[in-house]
Amino acid sequence: xxxxxxxxxxxxxxxxxxxxxxxxxxxxxxxxxxxxxxxxxxxxxxxxxxxxxxxxxxxxxxxxxxxxxxxxxxxxxxxxxxxxxxxxxxxxxxxxxxxxxxxxxxxxxxxxxxxxxxxxxxxxxxxxxxxxxxxxxxxxxxxxxxxxxxxxxxxxxxxxxxxxxxxxxxxxxxxxxxxxxxxxxxxxxxxxxxxxxxxxxxxxxxxxx
Amino acid sequence: xxxxxxxxxxxxxxxxxxxxxxxxxxxxxxxxxxxxxxxxxxxxxxxxxxxxxxxxxxxxxxxxxxxxxxxxxxxxxxxxxxxxxxxxxxxxxxxxxxxxxxxxxxxxxxxxxxxxxxxxxxxxxxxxxxxxxxxxxxxxxxxxxxxxxxxxxxxxxxxxxxxxxxxxxxxxxxxxxxxxxxxxxxxxxxxxxxxxxxxxxxxxxxxxxxxxxxxx
Numbered sequence: 001x002x003x004x005x006x007x008x009x010x011x012x013x014x015x016x017x018x019x020x021x022x023x024x025x026x027x028x029x030x031x032x033x034x035x036x037x038x039x040x041x042x043x044x045x046x047x048x049x050x051x052x053x054x055x056x057x058x059x060x061x062x063x064x065x066x067x068x069x070x071x072x073x074x075x076x077x078x079x080x081x082x083x084x085x086x087x088x089x090x091x092x093x094x095x096x097x098x099x100x101x102x103x104x105x106x107x108x109x110x111x112x113x114x115x116x117x118x119x120x121x122x123x124x125x126x127x128x129x130x131x132x133x134x135x136x137x138x139x140x141x142x143x144x145x146x147x148x149x150x151x152x153x154x155x156x157x158x159x160x161x162x163x164x165x166x167x168x169x170x171x172x173x174x175x176x177x178x179x180x181x182x183x184x185x186x187x188x189x190x191x192x193x194x195x196x197x198x199x200x201x202x203x204x205x206x207x208x209x
Numbered sequence: 210x211x212x213x214x215x216x217x218x219x220x221x222x223x224x225x226x227x228x229x230x231x232x233x234x235x236x237x238x239x240x241x242x243x244x245x246x247x248x249x250x251x252x253x254x255x256x257x258x259x260x261x262x263x264x265x266x267x268x269x270x271x272x273x274x275x276x277x278x279x280x281x282x283x284x285x286x287x288x289x290x291x292x293x294x295x296x297x298x299x300x301x302x303x304x305x306x307x308x309x310x311x312x313x314x315x316x317x318x319x320x321x322x323x324x325x326x327x328x329x330x331x332x333x334x335x336x337x338x339x340x341x342x343x344x345x346x347x348x349x350x351x352x353x354x355x356x357x358x359x360x361x362x363x364x365x366x367x368x369x370x371x372x373x374x375x376x377x378x379x380x381x382x383x384x385x386x387x388x389x390x391x392x393x394x395x396x397x398x399x400x401x402x403x404x405x406x407x408x409x410x411x412x413x414x415x416x417x418x419x420x421x422x423x424x425x
Binding site for chain 1: 214215216217218219220222223224225226227228231233234235236237238240241242243244245247248249250259262271275277280283284287292293297298301302303307309310311312313314315316318319320323324325326327328329330356357358360370372375376378392394396399402403408410411412413414415416417418
């Protein structure tokens with residue numbers, strides 16, 4: 001039984017753990033639990049393939065970058081985004097798990113926003129994909145609320161003293177996206193070129209663009 | 210529960226270490242754990258899943274990678290929900306006499322399910338507080354799941370937004386129903402939380418349910 005599922009995974013090229021090295025202990029233990037869940041009828045292995053594909057290829061910071069670039073070029077869209085971010089983001093087709101209740105917070109010359117989840121790893125999947133390891137790690141979760149300027153400085157941005165830092169701790173099902181300031185000198189760029197300037201860290205708030 | 214997961218405000222836990230060009234999953238098994246968790250019949254209660262990870266003893270929690278925590282919690286959650294037995298989890302073999310379930314997510318529907326708009330907003334009693342109200346985060350130390358971090362308990366803040374009534378994790382995580390309560394964005398000044406050395410311009414905002422708050 002279990003062997004069939006291994007074959008199934010090989011057929012879909014999932015086993016880059018393998019290569020020349022023996023599978024790790026975790027790889028074997030996860031495979032055993034997957035086999036058990038399949039045998040019990042709890043999960044469909046092809047559904048797992050589709051979910052992995054969704055998170056590896058369908059969501060990610062390029063989605064959020066499109067939202068930001070649209071807001072930079074379309075004042076009516078930006079107004080809708082700041083009023084009801086869930087609906088405005090859905091206009092671009094980005095909906096679903098961990099994006100059910102979106103709030104967009106706008107950076108200005110006087111305000112810089114930073115997003116964290118001190119209790120776990122809450123993150124807006126439809127627009128940013130899954131969070132990077134550092135976002136989920138103890139150093140970031142602990143320090144972002146007590147020393148946001150220090151954390152942002154480690155990412156390479158020293159915020160001017162007169163800028164107020166607003167940290168948003170994602171303690172409920174509300175998910176936050178930072179709308180960065182449009183960089184100077186980009187007046188002649190179209191929406192696609194602007195989207196290429198928008199980074200994941202810019203939309204978390206650990207960097208300024 | 211005052212566990213190590215409640216990390217806000219701690220220091221000396223290491224440097225924030227961004228990895229250039231980080232992959233979505235570092236190992237294929239991480240993707241499988243993520244997908245198994247999302248597709249699991251236990252995923253209908255996201256709060257119970259969070260609490261299960263919080264129940265990992267502190268020293269182990271701090272030593273484990275993110276998806277090691279997810280993996281361990283998934284097994285424990287399946288046992289807790291009665292979806293597998295402890296014997297099946299230990300042996301990796303299904304009891305041949307046990308009935309076979311039907312997967313909650315089918316392959317043809319899985320991708321659509323990931324993008325389906327859901328909502329945690331429910332009908333509930335009208336909110337007690339208005340935008341601009343001064344509130345104090347209550348000094349609550351419940352033994353179970355809560356989303357009220359220690360670093361704001363007892364501190365004064367201001368309501369900056371009303372979010373509607375949301376499923377209340379302190380009840381939902383423990384199988385006591387959705388128990389929806391009004392949710393608010395509450396802003397605390399950095400000085401209120403961290404003292405006079407903090408920058409007077411800075412603030413931290415959290416989404417807090419009404420039972421966490423009292424008028425100030």
